Amino acid sequence: MKQIEVKEGKMTWKAGIITILISLLFLFLYFQSPAESIPVKISCWLFAVIIMLAGLFFCLTAYNRKLMVEDMNLCYINWCGKNKNFTLNEIGYCKTELTLEGNKDFLTVYDLLGNKLCKLDYHMDGCYSLLQFLADNQVKIESSPKSEPCLHSILKAETVCAEKAADKANEFYKEAREIVEEWTRQNKKLGAEWKMGMVSYLEEEFRKDKQLWEQTSYEADSFQKLPEGFELALEGYLLKDGKYVMNKKNWAVGFYIPIIRVTKSMQIGEELRIRFYMKAGSELAERLKMLSYLLPRNRYHTEEIHLAHELKDKIDYGILNGNRTNV
Numbered sequence: 507m508k509q510i511e512v513k514e515g516k517m518t519w520k521a522g523i524i525t526i527l528i529s530l531l532f533l534f535l536y537f538q539s540p541a542e543s544i545p546v547k548i549s550c551w552l553f554a555v556i557i558m559l560a561g562l563f564f565c566l567t568a569y570n571r572k573l574m575v576e577d578m579n580l581c582y583i584n585w586c587g588k589n590k591n592f593t594l595n596e597i598g599y600c601k602t603e604l605t606l607e608g609n610k611d612f613l614t615v616y617d618l619l620g621n622k623l624c625k626l627d628y629h630m631d632g633c634y635s636l637l638q639f640l641a642d643n644q645v646k647i648e649s650s651p652k653s654e655p656c657l658h659s660i661l662k663a664e665t666v667c668a669e670k671a672a673d674k675a676n677e678f679y680k681e682a683r684e685i686v687e688e689w690t691r692q693n694k695k696l697g698a699e700w701k702m703g704m705v706s707y708l709e710e711e712f713r714k715d716k717q718l719w720e721q722t723s724y725e726a727d728s729f730q731k732l733p734e735g736f737e738l739a740l741e742g743y744l745l746k747d748g749k750y751v752m753n754k755k756n757w758a759v760g761f762y763i764p765i766i767r768v769t770k771s772m773q774i775g776e777e778l779r780i781r782f783y784m785k786a787g788s789e790l791a792e793r794l795k796m797l798s799y800l801l802p803r804n805r806y807h808t809e810e811i812h813l814a815h816e817l818k819d820k821i822d823y824g825i826l827n828g829n830r831t832n833v
Contacts (some may be wrong), residue, residue, distance in 0.1 A: 678786055
């Protein structure tokens with residue numbers, strides 16, 4: 507059973523409470539003002555009422571506004587507690603925007619006739635899960651290119667079958683190799699080179715207290731029986747005279763680009779899904795462009811380090827199990 511709840515987060519409650527407290531401050535000024543200061547008293551009273559109404563609106567919104575999903579059935583409750591029930595089959599399409607500038611933030615769902623069913627915001631808890639639910643169930647999603655940096659992991663993820671996943675990864679690696687080689691030619695004056703390859707991890711075993719090169723990989727033999735949280739990524743390290751380039755914080759300079767993830771599926775009747783990230787090449791190019799800007803403007807040093815995992819230039823899975831490996 508697929509269950510999702512999209513609801514207002516703590517920020518809406520905080521905004522409502524703070525707004526009400528401000529209104530109480532104006533009421534305090536109202537009662538403390540001299541009797542003859544009628545304009546001041548009227549102004550304080552009007553501001554207090556308006557601000558208190560806004561605060562009550564925020565609190566009602568935080569308490570009532572939500573959308574609940576249970577398999578094919580959806581129920582939207584607006585800020586004043588009014589329910590609207592509909593099913594997945596009644597959804598025609600949705601429009602969504604989420605920009606880095608923060609001036610657009612919405613997910614609007616429409617029925618088959620183009621009438622609005624509900625409008626949600628990405629500050630609400632569970633909104634990304636709802637978007638993934640709609641995408642996994644083949645609901646048409648309309649968005650502008652400006653939203654891609656924020657939503658590409660959902661909107662630009664292609665579902666692949668287990669038999670084709672390795673081929674997709676290997677094709678991307680060839681593309682990535684060309685991008686990195688072109689960057690190396692354009693930045694020849696740096697005298698640097700790249701050590702790169704593909705590596706897989708399990709999300710639950712990824713240690714936040716360790717650097718990337720210290721992580722233990724998860725070596726899978728097949729895409730057929732991979733667990734949730736499996737991630738295949740392109741990993742690269744910048745080398746200078748055979749040593750690893752490190753920044754002032756002693757972190758290795760490089761890139762980490764997710765290629766394939768095994769995640770929970772939001773499609774009815776499906777448990778897990780293998781997702782291939784079609785924008786991985788663009789993400790790599792942007793990362794290298796940023797390094798072109800940063801490297802000449804900052805100080806670095808080199809160290810000899812030993813990677814705790816193997817970087818592979820080809821994925822070839824065939825046996826149905828998985829196991830951890832150290833190098």
